[in-house]
Amino acid sequence: MKCKTCKTRMTDIRIDFDCEHGGITKKAVKVPACQCPICNNITVPDSVLERLKVFAVRERENVVDFASCQQQEEDDYIVLNMLGFM
Numbered sequence: 760m761k762c763k764t765c766k767t768r769m770t771d772i773r774i775d776f777d778c779e780h781g782g783i784t785k786k787a788v789k790v791p792a793c794q795c796p797i798c799n800n801i802t803v804p805d806s807v808l809e810r811l812k813v814f815a816v817r818e819r820e821n822v823v824d825f826a827s828c829q830q831q832e833e834d835d836y837i838v839l840n841m842l843g844f845m
């Protein structure tokens with residue numbers, strides 16, 4: 760992804776921020792984002808935000824760990840594959 764302001768190639772980083780969904784605020788941690796090394800712009804891709812929404816709904820705790828939710832999702836997928844559901 761390139762910076763919208765200066766077109767510099769952005770660096771992949773992980774960020775923490777509060778996300779609100781359905782009136783409940785949860786803390787999203789280790790969310791993949793891009794940061795511009797020149798103007799320090801931080802952008803979270805729409806695809807990541809969409810997945811975060813799904814994770815936030817599923818997560819019962821107030822902290823949504825994107826990295827572990829993603830890992831969990833992959834594990835579920837592998838299990839479903841092995842069971843022949845996919």
Ligand SMILES: [Zn+2]
Nearest residue numbers: 762765795798
């Ligand atoms: Zn920039």
